[in-house]
Amino acid sequence: MGYFINDDCINCGACLIECPTETIYEPGVNIGNHGKYFVPLSMDHFFIISDNCDECALFSKVRCIAVCPTDAIKHIFIKGV
Ligand code: SF4
Ligand code: SF4
Known part of the structure; x- marks a missing residue:
């Protein structure tokens, strides 16, 4: 599970x-993982590697959603993947 960022993101x-x-990356930034790098998930807006997101398990709120001014961060459940 985890979250993703949609096109409402204003970067x-x-x-x-x-x-x-x-586990949140700037648009166009290659993803680093154990010395290997992979292509970015988005060239247009910030993105989340949902496999690495623990949904802020140690916190009382989802920290990325709490600060997002455009409500661009959604649970992966909504996306249906
Ligand atoms: S801030 Fe929390 S919910 Fe948002 S991507 Fe990071 S770990 Fe996941
Ligand atoms: S806080 Fe929201 S608008 Fe800002 S970079 Fe993150 S997803 Fe985009």
Whole structure:
């Protein structure tokens, strides 16, 4: 499970700073994982690697959603994947 970012994102970067698992990336940035790099999921807006998202399990709120000004972060359940 986890979250994803939709096209309502305005690339403010607030969510990246808040993410405790460091799984939010800037658009166009290659994804680093154990010394290997993979192509970005989006060239247009920030994106989340949902496999690495623990849904802020250690916190009382979902930190990225709490700071997003455009409500662009949705649960993967909504996307149906
Ligand atoms: S829900 Fe928490 S862990 Fe997952 S992407 Fe958002 S801030 Fe990061
Ligand atoms: S906080 Fe919201 S608008 Fe800002 S970069 Fe993250 S998803 Fe995009």
